[in-house]
Amino acid sequence: MLQFFTLDLLPAKNGEEPTMQFLLEVVDILTNYVRKTFDRSTKVLDFHHPHQLLEGMEGFNLELSDQPESLEQILVDCRDTLKYGVRTGHPRFFNQLSTGLDIIGLAGEWLTSTANTNMFTYEIAPVFVLMEQLTLKKMREIIGWPDGEGDGIFSPGGAISNMYSVMTARYKFFPEVKTKGMTAAPRLVLFTSEHSHYSIKKASAALGFGTENLILLSTDERGRVIPADLEAKVIDAKARGCVPMFVNATAGSTVYGAFDPIHEIADICEKYNMWLHVDGAWGGGLLMSRKHRHKLRGVERANSVTWNPHKMMGVPLQCSAILVRERGVLSGCNSMCAGYLFQPDKQYDVSYDTGDKAIQCGRHVDIFKFWLMWKAKGTIGFEHHIDKCLDLSHYLYTKIRDREGYQMVFEGEPQHTNVCFWYLPPGIRDMPDGQERRDRLHKVAPKIKALMMESGTTMVGYQPQGDKVNFFRMVISNPAATRSDIDFLTDEIERLGHDL
């Protein structure tokens, strides 16, 4: 590769040999990375501050220049990009809801980028469009909608899926907003848990409702919406002249992993004629498990559901679906019938040109990796994966529940794999409750996290929540994790936090 440049590669004349050689060298870098990802003797990350990477590490310079670099340097750039990144598939990476590196999913992504096409029409993505339709139907069947009827689309992440749900609800109740704008509707209000994901708030702002018209619902100590609070707030909003339109029930909240009681919420939605959305971005995967799907009891009563296979089901990023019970409302909401893409006079059945349902025009192919994983694992394989992750979090919970130096953020077995806890260094264990202890405890998790990242051994998230000071939120979605990794994490927390 020493002497070659990008202009020597295909489509250049005689470009085939250097192209193949270059791609195989890249693959060699990637397969080495895959190997190391699963190797517990490697670090999760090799942390550097922004200014260090910006100044340039030896041989790795982020700046772009006018002149081309040799392919040899490009290979070095690839190696270094991985070197200074974070191994999100490492068995000890617990930092996000999306972890793990599924080999089939990875192969699916490689193929997707090689096919390099776009989801807007059957014309240029025939196989992927059909895979999307079949997979969405399967997901709707699993939700429990009769014959898997309904509609849906894969979107670039759960936040956009949730945004779709609000848009679709608005179109269902006030279709004139599409043409006349929000001033054509009465003052609409939306409801969601104080523990729900911030994307509902982002959607309220973006779509023109305003965040003040998103009413936050109180939760019990486990983070689950209190249905009576919803009803009281609906009545209050109506009394103030507002029109309650949309309720989001979270199935698997981001921090606590809480599942809102869907049936009770659905009763209220029916009574007051509101759209029920279930944000199952994180918890939707539990529908695949006969043991755990009861946590989403009532989901079949939802008007729409967000479900991110890229979280609990281990599919590579991104893969998020918005599913809608009623057919037609999603396309009614979004279609604009652009003549240059969606010609009615094509030679095939143009009902397969699904792109006009999207708020996007071009849409990345997110389906193939998921479809391929489903083929390779079977429905049963996803069930095993999910049951295993929940077993592991049960192991962690029972391990630390009564252990000295740990305090659970809420009582009782977590509903999802989220285990929320404080680690109390010996120095503060005997301090009396009060502001000073709170202040010190608030600093413990960030300090341990910083030390973890600097040593590169493991990663886990932390945050405050309401009046609770910083605590760790452990989540497990990585099939590579085992009990020994859980033990490693708690040992590491104790090692790094002991003297704080």
Add this chain to the structure above:
Amino acid sequence: MLQFFTLDLLPAKNGEEPTMQFLLEVVDILTNYVRKTFDRSTKVLDFHHPHQLLEGMEGFNLELSDQPESLEQILVDCRDTLKYGVRTGHPRFFNQLSTGLDIIGLAGEWLTSTANTNMFTYEIAPVFVLMEQLTLKKMREIIGWPDGEGDGIFSPGGAISNMYSVMTARYKFFPEVKTKGMTAAPRLVLFTSEHSHYSIKKASAALGFGTENLILLSTDERGRVIPADLEAKVIDAKARGCVPMFVNATAGSTVYGAFDPIHEIADICEKYNMWLHVDGAWGGGLLMSRKHRHKLRGVERANSVTWNPHKMMGVPLQCSAILVRERGVLSGCNSMCAGYLFQPDKQYDVSYDTGDKAIQCGRHVDIFKFWLMWKAKGTIGFEHHIDKCLDLSHYLYTKIRDREGYQMVFEGEPQHTNVCFWYLPPGIRDMPDGQERRDRLHKVAPKIKALMMESGTTMVGYQPQGDKVNFFRMVISNPAATRSDIDFLTDEIERLGHDL
């Protein structure tokens, strides 16, 4: 691979060997596909109707089942998925604005999916976050904003980038809409060309303006906005009590490839205090060319710019940037400060946690392939690529301009690579102008296109526009295309269309 299943792969014990073997077999399939993509003796596509693929081709069944499939079958599925797809990198694929298969970009995507991380924080995407910042700055410099100052983000496609521009404009002028909703603002109107991309209309609907408050501007015969029409419509809107807020100028329209006169539009925007957005999704790439960037003269006066490297610059899908001149307004518009992601008490400079600027939460890494291509080609390489594509379209234009059987949709040299023309089969050449001729001509392009797809030899788009019946829109963004491919296309149109 015969006996293996996904459970035999990593993280399984002894999973390393089958994992490497499996990945290399996948790579073998992919590199074969790459090789064939550039081989003109292969077809662009092997067309099948939806019902044919749904019924299942031999050995290829799209249905998902409960039980896992063997890795051997998974490899067959991969092969067949590519077999029944469309080779968007083929030198004779001219169907979309995004074509081609850049080898460096492809390698970049393979690496991106292997890294499998998310753009929301520096914490889990340190290298990618910095690459995004540096690249956006470089793009802003090229736009001509002093010192590359400003803000921006990569988004999932041009439609979302355009949506960002409308949201950001609204926040700049009426920040209270974020909290109070659209009812807190006066009746706002937006302006865009009748030739502009439909995403502006989608944004008007989604964000709560209403499509009726998007005012379409008249264009000249080349599809360029007439500035006087804008000013007249602004004055008229004000007289009706509306508040003109936002103007979209298109730099490279989807069908005609027209560039709106930005300077004249900017003058009007300044005069009436409106946000100027330039939708350069398609034409932005021309900024890289010293020869062609004059077509975007005045772009530095825009408040925001959409620019999709995945179109004219040949970057794999998806790669779209929204760039904003004023710092702070993008994050002001979108930030919600979620505590679980954007902790203020991290050990590093959290101004690098850029995720809160997005309407997404998780965000796919779209930057790496682009950064890597820039490294490999240099700025100069993009310039060559763009100049070459425009040279090719000039070749096509001069070839068919006066050729018998062709009629140009508009007079004069196209501004972008879009060449719009009718092919007139001999049977209608001598027909008198009138409804019958129009009706017959309207059917010609769809028929030729259907025959092309069935024979699989080439692909080019068609559409009607306003009162013009179906015509071909030829676009060139593929670096693999040569004059011989252009000749092939016209020969093919004549061969397939001769007897219509």
